[in-house]
Amino acid sequence: MKIDLERLGHGSTTFEITVPESDLSPEPGIHFPNGASAKGTVASGSAGVTVSGEIAARPLIDCTRCLEPVEKELSFQFDAVFVRPEDFTADKEREVHGEDLNVDILEGEQIDLYSIVREQLLLEMPEQVFCKEDCKGLCDRCGTNLNTDECRCKDDDIDPRWAALKNLK
Numbered sequence: 001m002k003i004d005l006e007r008l009g010h011g012s013t014t015f016e017i018t019v020p021e022s023d024l025s026p027e028p029g030i031h032f033p034n035g036a037s038a039k040g041t042v043a044s045g046s047a048g049v050t051v052s053g054e055i056a057a058r059p060l061i062d063c064t065r066c067l068e069p070v071e072k073e074l075s076f077q078f079d080a081v082f083v084r085p086e087d088f089t090a091d092k093e094r095e096v097h098g099e100d101l102n103v104d105i106l107e108g109e110q111i112d113l114y115s116i117v118r119e120q121l122l123l124e125m126p127e128q129v130f131c132k133e134d135c136k137g138l139c140d141r142c143g144t145n146l147n148t149d150e151c152r153c154k155d156d157d158i159d160p161r162w163a164a165l166k167n168l169k
């Protein structure tokens with residue numbers, strides 16, 4: 001969903017959107033079965049455009065160890081600042097970074113809310129997710145999920161006598 005800045009002029013508008021999963025183009029191992037919702041304000045002035053508001057989503061993220069999807073609840077505030085290319089001077093960058101905001105350069109006369117939501121979500125995504133604190137993960141030899149199943153790989157390593165018995169069968 002795009003906001004036309006020429007039509008907005010120097011002014012502001014509010015938005016309340018649901019971004020479908022297909023427009024979030026998530027990374028491998030991350031799914032947004034219900035998309036993401038966002039609401040906030042787009043304010044355009046001589047200094048540039050500020051998009052601020054809040055984003056909520058319940059992504060399914062694969063457990064870092066066993067790859068089972070884990071539902072996470074994300075809800076956070078964001079501010080994204082866009083400046084016109086001609087205003088993007090070193091001074092401006094220093095000034096805005098001092099306020100600890102994200103700064104981007106405007107590309108054309110449109111603001112794409114979907115891609116802003118996507119970027120903000122990526123910034124908030126946890127690096128590691130575990131289905132439970134003591135997740136046993138997958139066997140690195142046969143790929144069995146050791147939380148729900150056992151495999152014989154370890155036995156083979158530990159006790160060669162069992163391996164010998166198995167060969168007799």
Ligand SMILES: [Zn+2]
Nearest residue numbers: 063066131135
């Ligand atoms: Zn796990």
Ligand SMILES: [Zn+2]
Nearest residue numbers: 139142151153
């Ligand atoms: Zn195994």
